[in-house]
Amino acid sequence: MDCIWLPIIKSWRLNERMYGKLTGLSKYMVAQRHGEKQFKAWRRGYKIRPPPVTSFSKDYPGNDKRYLKYLKDVRYSLSESVIRTIESGRVTLFRKLPKTESLKDCMDRTIPYYTESIVPETIEQGKRVLISSSENAIRGLLMHLCEIPEEKITELEIPNGLPLIFDLKNKCLKLLDDGTGRDPLEVYNFGKAASYLFKPCVNEDGSPDEECDVDYSPTETEKTAQETFQELKRELAEIGE
Numbered sequence: 001m002d003c004i005w006l007p008i009i010k011s012w013r014l015n016e017r018m019y020g021k022l023t024g025l026s027k028y029m030v031a032q033r034h035g036e037k038q039f040k041a042w043r044r045g046y047k048i049r050p051p052p053v054t055s056f057s058k059d060y061p062g063n064d065k066r067y068l069k070y071l072k073d074v075r076y077s078l079s080e081s082v083i084r085t086i087e088s089g090r091v092t093l094f095r096k097l098p099k100t101e102s103l104k105d106c107m108d109r110t111i112p113y114y115t116e117s118i119v120p121e122t123i124e125q126g127k128r129v130l131i132s133s134s135e136n137a138i139r140g141l142l143m144h145l146c147e148i149p150e151e152k153i154t155e156l157e158i159p160n161g162l163p164l165i166f167d168l169k170n171k172c173l174k175l176l177d178d179g180t181g182r183d184p185l186e187v188y189n190f191g192k193a194a195s196y197l198f199k200p201c202v203n204e205d206g207s208p209d210e211e212c213d214v215d216y217s218p219t220e221t222e223k224t225a226q227e228t229f230q231e232l233k234r235e236l237a238e239i240g241e
Contacts, residue, residue, distance in 0.1 A: 011113055011117070012061075012067065012070070012071060013073075013109040013110055013112075013113035014110060014113065014131065014132075014133040014134075014137050015133075015134065015137070016133075016134035016135070016136060016137065017101045017102075017103065017105075017106040017134070017136035017137070018061065018098040018099070018100055018101040018105075018106075019042075019050050019100070019101075020049065020050040020051050020052045020053050020059075020099060020100030020101075021050060021051040021052065021053055021059075021100070022042065022050045022051070023053070023059040024059065027039070027043070030042070030043075040154075044153075044154040045102065045103065045154065046102065046103050046104055046150050046153055046154070047102050047103075047104050048102055049100045049101060049102045049105065050100050051100065052099035052100035053099050053100065054099070055080060055083050055099075057099075060097070060099060061097040061098065062080065062094065062095070062097045067095075067097060071095055071097075074095045074096055074097065075095065075096055076093050076094065076095055076096065077094055077095060077096035077097075080094035080095070080096065081093050081094045103136055103139065103140055103143075103153065106136050106137060106140050107140035107141075107143070107144065110133075110137050110140050110141055111140065111141070111144050114141060114144070118131070123168070135158045135160070138158050138164075139153065139156055139158055142156070142158075142164075142173075142197060143156070145166060145171065146171060146172065146173070146196050146197055147171070147196070148193060148196045148197075152192075152193045152196065153193070155191045155192035155193040156190065156191045156193040156194075156196075156197075157189050157190050157191035158190070159188040159189060159190070162175070162188060163175075163176055170199060171199070172197060172198055172199040173197045173198055175188075185198065
């Protein structure tokens, strides 16, 4: 993005849903082994969890050194601590990490992070924030933001790599204009629940909301930062020559 001055904040709470024993398997393999109905229930269900991995599985987050080193906001697990203590022969405290997750489980970590960290630290301060995450974390966040009913979340699809702009005032999504004049809802598949994401821009009295369009043009501060950065790049290029 050529915006090296922007802060980047990482959190495990925005990670992809933990698929348990299904981790590493393709959609085709899961459907072949367990049937299409069970596959869909695991993949799109709200509360249904896939089979969990064991404490010593290579796919268990607790065996990932990155989690062990940087994870500080999860409580310790008595059972996992006992297992690791017996394994290592010394007292070892181990945090409670998911061995499998449903969409609801995934939301139980993403939504609090959004409301308790992202909102007060950026949105309430009038800042723009770009959330880069996985499909299920985004699905859960949209379920929360757009008030999608539990029984409808199975019908929601999230296109890969498509920037989604959320309008806080109207509680709906907007898409960037690709310049082709095409209706994005005809180009991208959001599933049968798309109506919950894209709502008409109207005021409470039903009149058109003229302030509905989001202004994505850079602010004066952003313009100055971009110009400074480009000037620095030119100077470095001249030095290199």
